[in-house]
Amino acid sequence: MRFPPLILHPSLRPLMHTLVVAGVVTWLAVALSLHFLGETHVALGWGLLLLSLAAFLAEILLREGHAALRAGLLLVEPAAALALMWLDARPGTAQVLLIVWITQVVTAWKPLRALLVVAAADVGMYLVFAAQDHPAPLVASLLNVGFQIFAALCAHYADSAGQSRDRLARVNADLLATRALLADSARDAERVRMARELHDVAGHKLTAMTLNLRALAADPQLAGREEVRVSQQLARELLGDLRGVVQALRDSRGLDLATALRALAAPLPRPSLQLAMGDDVQVTDPAVAEAILRLVQEALTNSARHADADVVRVRLARDGDAIAVHIEDDGRLRGAIREGNGLAGMRERITALRGELSLGTGARGALRIEARLPSAREATS
Template sequence: MGDVTDIRERGREETVVTTVPGAHAGRGRTVSLFWRIFSLNALGLVVAACLLLGPVTVSTPVLPAEALVVVVGLALLLVGNALVLRAGLTPLRRLAGAMAAADLLHPGARAEVAGPAEVADLIITYNTMLERLERERAAGAGLALSAQERERHRIARELHDEVGQTLTAVLLQLKRVADRTPEGLRAEVGQAQEATRAGLDEIRRIARRLRPGVLEELGLVSALRSLAGEFTTHGLTVRHHVPGDLPPLTEESELVLYRVAQEGLTNTARHSGADRAELRLRPVTGGVELLVRDNGAGLAAAREGAGIRGMRERALLVGADLHLGPGLETGTEVRLRVPATGTEGARR
């Protein structure tokens, strides 16, 4: 039974070590913190014993020369212990800093494996745990966003089929009423018609945002062009440059590109105070790059809200790189670089 336990323990150690590149080599060259401190203390005690047995003696009362030797020896021992502890605990301080700065929405950062064997084991375990957390978060975010898309489709369908049809019926009924309404009341009935028509248009606009049918029917290029036109409203002009010759993308990548562009333009329209925005999609080495830029107030010191966090989570789902920062002169710039795939052609 003891042999089986030893084999399992060795198996767990090998699994942990191979998780981080270079970890095995680092441990092979490392002396544990215990042996470092013990060796230094033992060396100091052995030297002190040899000196006391040899030329150094302590008289009563203590002579100044003897006190000086004892004080110098104690100081050297303390300095040596301090140096060993500082060298041994520095990797722990770096690990604490890495743990404090860790953000699952900015994956890939790992603590450097260094220091005594115990500290190296701790850092390896932390890096392994962080990798597992990043995988689990990405999987959980994928399930949550898939459920969110399904719920958006359901709400959009109900808005279009139920509320939209009801408002259409009300609009037709108001038209019949207007034909038989006395002259003095026709203006009020006309206002009710206009309000109903505006509500119907708003319902359709919300349904289109919830479920981008143009993306499913006509593809990414047409969807982004339509999105730019939708956000070109009073006070905001959105210029777009979306070529048709894009590398192959998966449906998930196209949906991520569309949602990030939609969120970027929504933030521009609501919060930036900009009057000009730009939407670009261009092929780059290994994929495509989406750019959403405006001339508004910029991010300043504002904290990232749910919209930006959602963009980061969507980018992680398809292995994309998302960068948010200031524009060329003013405003905000959103860059999303999505890798292409050679297994599925892009829809046009």
Template sequence: MKVPLFNHILLLRYAGLFTYLCTGLPLLSSSWRAEGVETGSPDHVGWCVAYVLFGLMYWFATRGLGRRERHLERVPLLIGMNLAAFAIGWFSHSGISAILFLVIAGVVPWTLPFWPSVVWVLVQCFSLFPVFAREPNFTWPDAFLQCAIYVGFSVFTYATSLVAKQQVDSREEQRRLNSELRATRTLLTESSRMSERMRISRELHDLVGHHLTALSLNLEVASHLVHGAAQEHVRQAQTVAKLLLSDVREVVSQLREGDTIDLSAALKTLVDGVPGLNIHLDLPPRFAVDDPLRAQVLLRCAQEIITNTVKHAGASNLWLRCERTETNELAIHARDDGRGAAGFKQGNGLTGMRERLAQVGGRLNIDTHLDRGFALDAWLPLEAAR
């Protein structure tokens, strides 16, 4: 029997929700409650309120799980979930909160980096020490040992969730790299096509054109050496040779006129399938370059912009616009709705972009502020008329 495929992110979310609902079953029966927790008592009311708050915060904290967004905004919700779970354990005089900490351990890897998330899981488990230590039948070593037992369960849940997140990140990175490879292949195809047209035009001009010119000259000489009907045939052959030479020159001119690299297909391929980011691409009707080096620089700049936005910006949208300016330049304008930066320091990627642009006489301008996104403008001059 074939096992149905599930979205593992949604499955992880609803598994946590199911676990949360199961921990609330003691609320339905007074026989399940710890001694001294009567219906309507302050402890019972506190338990109920904390339980409802935990569920609401879990729902909002796991909404959009796996998307590239500002994950740190979930940290206040995680803190609230920890406080609510601790309150449930405190008011219920039980270890139910430890089960809810397992649910939190499944959310932490999607919110915090590795080492902060590991510390978070350990601290939340040992925060139950006061809950266990206040019980009459628990000594302090017993309370510590009980917390250590729940650390084992939390680590297993955390590791399972972390593996799922790493698989998602790897899959998204593969999709992004595949888009870059397909765009590079498109650019190479265009470059190969242009090189082949150039080779054919040169062969026609240098070989066929040369021989036709020599033939015309020989026919011109022959027309002066023969008389009568033979001379008429030589004249006709000379006319045909001149027409053929004119046709060859016209074909060579047409080949050279179409000798440009169309960047539209490569850029559309590059932005297609980038995971977790909506890219709004704006291109002129025909965006072509006659220099392979400039085409490569422009494509690499677009790649670097998309890569930085995906990895660092925490953005949901990227607007990418390319144009030919009135000053005979190619321009690429990019901006996103990410977190931005107050004290910006460019890394190797942007440094490499500046170096690529400098090779062709281009320039780069960056504008970013905290909570105002990231904006980048790049210009590179077009090659002089060939």
């Protein structure tokens, strides 16, 4: 769940997540309790609290990439919370920071690793309670562990729901785009069938009628009749018109790739698609159309996940006997380009069509994808 969008730099948008806002509010509540500390500990307490907040926000902003740095930040947070408890456990608020930290750990680390680290932090919490002469250190620790479990489950289900929503949106977009291509392909097949029927049935009968009229015109008794001459002329014109209709039906304008690409991006909240397609770009081979479709789909997914982009610009142009595809977003990659399963599968698909794929970054650090696909005749030969 997210709050309504505000005018923020794309890199700061993760801070508007509901759980992040809740974590900041919790931090403020802990900050209000610092006046219970003795005067000698207030400055150190504020330092530890600010360190915890800085690590919390930094880890959120580094969710993509920087795995080692994020792991370090996730260890700083419980250390700061336990140190704050060590100063004085009587306010009973510093351990709440561990509950906020749990919501990050369960979504950032694998279950076993998260369980071991959380267990170590909870043992540390118990030892601090015991060292501070808490009247019931075990009860206090178990009470906080119960809240931690509740927070962990909430974070886990919220993260799972978000991932399911994103997967559903991508599947829906994929179905809409595929349906558009299938519908267009079906229309092309129907046009070819109608052209064949007209040529084989109506054309055959018109040809036969023309031959019969020619035989009638050769008869001395009918040779001078105006009706025979007009009938011959109409038959020739009708046969010519029929051939023109058949040819027009057979002349495919290509698959409606633009509609399919827009259908692919329509259900996605972000990023949006800006499509520029040359008038001379015609795709008649379904395999080439599907390759372009999957390439744009992967670009939209990567731009949303790894670059936090708002717009993905796609340009299709004719390049001799090939189709050139240029894709670039307005985001910024975090770290170097890593060719995962999606892009690797796309490279294999394009290579199978005897095409080329190259990856790079733009002037602003955005992902740039360049592809070149042979024409339908070369791709299917």
